[in-house]
Amino acid sequence: MTYAANEIICHCKQVSMADIERALHQHATLPDVEKEFEEIQKLTNCSTGCGGCHDKVLDAISELMAG
Numbered sequence: 001m002t003y004a005a006n007e008i009i010c011h012c013k014q015v016s017m018a019d020i021e022r023a024l025h026q027h028a029t030l031p032d033v034e035k036e037f038e039e040i041q042k043l044t045n046c047s048t049g050c051g052g053c054h055d056k057v058l059d060a061i062s063e064l065m066a067g
């Protein structure tokens with residue numbers, strides 16, 4: 001695990017790794033990381049502030065998808 005569960009991935013919206021994981025389990029698995037990103041953005045509001053966390057959120061999603 002690169003990110004700890006309590007690590008804040010998006011500081012603007014205070015979205016943690018655990019929040020992203022929870023959101024990921026709230027919908028059916030989508031075919032690619034970009035689609036997952038859009039869905040998770042809707043569910044958690046992550047990456048809707050400065051946008052600086054975009055790559056970090058993608059990383060976190062790929063990591064969770066890889067198990």
Ligand code: FES
Pocket residue numbers: 009010011012013046047048049050051052053054
């Ligand atoms: S840190 Fe996520 S939008 Fe700014």
